[in-house]
Every structure is written in structure tokens, then in C-alpha cells.
Amino acid sequence: MPLLRDADLAEAFDHAARSYDALVATNPGYHAHLRxxxxxxxxxxxxxxLRVLDLGCGTGASTAALATVLPGADITAVDASAGMLRRAAARRWARPVRFVHAPVERLxxxxxxxxxxxVFAAYLLRNATDPDAVLATAHRLLAPYGRLAVHEYALSGRAAHRAVWSAVCGGLLLPVATLLGDGALYRHLWRSVLGFDTADALGRRVARAGFERARVLPLPGWQTGITHTVVARRPTGGREPGSETEEGEDAVWRPGTTW
Structure with a gap:
């Protein structure tokens, strides 16, 4: 089964929006990891x-994490799924959030x-037809020294972590989602992780997009080796996205556990 993309993926998320938060609630640490x-x-x-952009906000879990950590920020949250966005906008927000229905390429x-x-992008890149274009958009929209955080299912590359991910999806998420009529979406989500970048490859991808000081940081709990944060910043007056430094594409990327 091919992965869902663009309009097909947005439609699948529209249909799944009604039960998405309930399924997310079965994932220990999901909200804490976003925070x-x-x-x-x-x-x-x-x-x-400060102005903060939440790319691919879904039902608003990532937006809520940002609002909790940065209660004084002006947050703009965007998503390509109208159904998911309606649920996000219906939440109670202590401070107004601007919600925008648009794919990244039409911001x-x-x-x-x-x-x-x-710019905060949670669970977005692996679902994008062109993840490099998403990073280029984030780069363009950031102020000099603006910060990027990519929160993503990006496996370590170890077989054990791939096995845990498949066991969780096959033993819990897929059976429940299929009963709810959303099996196609969750099969996509399972397969999209297996076919996406490893954590180190994602760090290199962010560096190639023109960001500096990229760091790949682990998350705890059962998602150790499965979910990571890649943090970086846009340089001021540095190289353009997609170009390489004289030392090569890895020169600005360093694996590590601190930012």
C-alpha cells in the first residue's frame, strides 16, 4: 500500500479527527514529550x-505544548486538514491563537x-511529499537566529527500535483505528515512520536546509530511540538552504544531547 500524500492524506486526517485525541491519549508521554x-x-x-509558528498543528496538541511553555507568545498554528484544525480551534485557549487552514506550500x-x-514542526516532515521544501519554508519564515524544533518519529536505526514501533502499531493502534474506519491512515502513519529518515539522517537533513547548530536529542520512555527532537537555528547572513559549506554537508551538524 503506497503512502497517503497531499489531498488524500488531508482527507484521511479529516475523517480521523473525531477520534484522534482519544487514540493519542493511549500513548504514554505524548503530551509531555511535546512540551x-x-x-x-x-x-x-x-x-x-515573540512570534511562534506551529506547522502541522493537527488537533492542537503541539499548539497546547507551545502555549504552556511560552504563555506570552503570539502563536500561529497551521494545518492542511480542516477537520483537525476545527478541533484545535474549538479548544479553550488562555491566549488567542491564530489558526490557518493551509498546506505549508501555500502559507x-x-x-x-x-x-x-x-518554528515548531511536530510529526509533520515524514508526512510531507517534499520534506526539504517544508524546511526551506521554515528557514524563509524565521528571523535571523530564529529557532527550529522538529519533533518527529525518527528511528535510531537499531532493529530493536523498529520492532517496538511495529509492535505498538500492530498490537494497539491499527486494530482500534480499523474498527473506527481509519485503518488506512494509521497504516500510513506506521509505514511512514519505517520509511523515513533515521534520527541522524534527519539531523543532517536539517543542516542541509541551511540551519546551524543542529542537535538531535532523544526523548524518554518507550519512545527512546523512536522519537527525537531536532533543534537548530537559522544563521544570520549564512549560506542559502541546500548549499554546502567548504567542509561538506555535515560541517554544521553535530549529534548530541544538549542545545
């Missing part, structure tokens, strides 16, 4: 006066313009 990745942006104070048409002080 941890939001803190890893390393933004000062409580975010007052300018939807009136989403930079510069932003930070």
Missing part, C-alpha cells in the same frame, strides 16, 4: 513579544508571513 520539545527551543522568558497565499522567532 519538552517546546522547551528545547530555548526561547527566553515566557515568550512575551503566503493564506497570509502567513514572517519573520517568526521560532
Amino acid at each position: 519538552r520539545s517546546a522547551r528545547r527551543l530555548g526561547l527566553p522568558r515566557d515568550g512575551t513579544g 503566503a497565499e493564506a497570509g502567513v508571513n514572517g519573520p517568526f522567532d521560532a
